[in-house]
Amino acid sequence: EAQVTQNPRYLITVTGKKLTVTCSQNMNHEYMSWYRQDPGLGLRQIYYSMNVEVTDKGDVPEGYKVSRKEKRNFPLILESPSPNQTSLYFCASALLTSGTDTQYFGPGTRLTVL
Amino acid sequence: GENVEQHPSTLSVQEGDSAVIKCTYSDSASNYFPWYKQELGKRPQLIIDIRSNVGEKKDQRIAVTLNKTAKHFSLHITETQPEDSAVYFCAASPYNDMRFGAGTRLTVKP
Numbered sequence: 768e769a770q771v772t773q774n775p776r777y778l779i780t781v782t783g784k785k786l787t788v789t790c791s792q793n794m795n796h797e798y799m800s801w802y803r804q805d806p807g808l809g810l811r812q813i814y815y816s817m818n819v820e821v822t823d824k825g826d827v828p829e830g831y832k833v834s835r836k837e838k839r840n841f842p843l844i845l846e847s848p849s850p851n852q853t854s855l856y857f858c859a860s861a862l863l864t865s866g867t868d869t870q871y872f873g874p875g876t877r878l879t880v881l
Numbered sequence: 882g883e884n885v886e887q888h889p890s891t892l893s894v895q896e897g898d899s900a901v902i903k904c905t906y907s908d909s910a911s912n913y914f915p916w917y918k919q920e921l922g923k924r925p926q927l928i929i930d931i932r933s934n935v936g937e938k939k940d941q942r943i944a945v946t947l948n949k950t951a952k953h954f955s956l957h958i959t960e961t962q963p964e965d966s967a968v969y970f971c972a973a974s975p976y977n978d979m980r981f982g983a984g985t986r987l988t989v990k991p
Contacts, residue, residue, distance in 0.1 A: 798977075800979065802981075807890075807983060808983060809887070809970055809981040809982055809983040809984045810925065810970060810972075810981040811981070812978055812979055812980070812981075815977065815978060815979075817977055823977065823978070825978050825979075826882065826978070826980065857924060857925070864977075865974075865976075865977050866974060866977050866978070866979060867912065867913035867932075867974050867977075869915070869927045869930070870915070870927065870979070872924040872925050872926070873924065874924055875924055
């Protein structure tokens with residue numbers, strides 16, 4: 768089944784404890800992206816990747832890191848999480864390099880930072 | 882950078898009525914405008930999209946219009962049904978990034 772998967776789905780952590788949220792797609796898509804969703808603010812893009820080893824900042828990249836070493840995986844890293852990073856996170860992928868195509872979203876990861 | 886504004890934030894209609902959601906964007910370089918529907922507790926899913934070389938696109942009960950001069954685009958849902966109740970997001974893509982509006986919560990009353 769063609770899909771985008773994220774793990775974990777739920778995570779409660781404490782300030783300053785490094786964490787990684789994994790994202791994987793099995794559709795051979797070129798483009799992958801991370802978003803955070805907060806009430807009243809919609810979806811805000813954190814980072815995106817147009818291809819392996821190519822990543823770029825989105826609208827709200829501060830406090831996050833990403834890597835794209837393989838086409839199918841695009842992990843999101845929070846080196847020192849803070850309470851303002853408590854949010855619902857979505858990973859997405861699209862067929863085209865530019866991302867100007869249907870983006871398929873993962874199921875979401877709800878992160879709470881205490 | 883691109884800024885997308887979406888109105889209204891909430892919209893309530895009677896079943897069978899039409900619903901219209903409007904978005905404006907700021908970057909004239911934007912050339913791709915998707916609309917996503919997000920049901921409660923679920924992931925966003927694309928319902929329709931339009932590119933800057935097209936003025937209107939229809940898919941059954943859903944249509945999107947684009948006015949490049951005024952930098953605004955709209956989603957039109959006709960003959961609304963209770964299952965249309967969800968949050969709808971517009972978005973604009975100027976280069977390789979994607980900027981979303983804040984969302985519209987649509988409620989269709991039976």
